[in-house]
Amino acid sequence: MKVKHILKPIYDENSKVLILGSLPSVKSREIGFYYGHPKNRFWSTLEKVFEKKLVTPKKKKSTF
Numbered sequence: 655m656k657v658k659h660i661l662k663p664i665y666d667e668n669s670k671v672l673i674l675g676s677l678p679s680v681k682s683r684e685i686g687f688y689y690g691h692p693k694n695r696f697w698s699t700l701e702k703v704f705e706k707k708l709v710t711p712k713k714k715k716s717t718f
Contacts, residue, residue: 661688 661678675688675696682690689696701708 661686664688 657677659677660683678688679691679694681692682688684690697708
């Protein structure tokens with residue numbers, strides 16, 4: 655089965671960290687955002703590291 659990577663990288667001129675991952679999951683592709691499955695630990699880990707609650711993909715994208 656061939657899966658096309660449909661999500662664009664998220665970065666701008668202020669980016670300082672590159673986070674590499676594997677092919678986005680089915681759930682991530684469904685919602686159009688990285689690490690989209692509610693049980694994925696990626697965002698909860700970043701929330702703890704940065705002491706900031708991230709509730710929506712839009713807020714997550716604008717925060718980092």
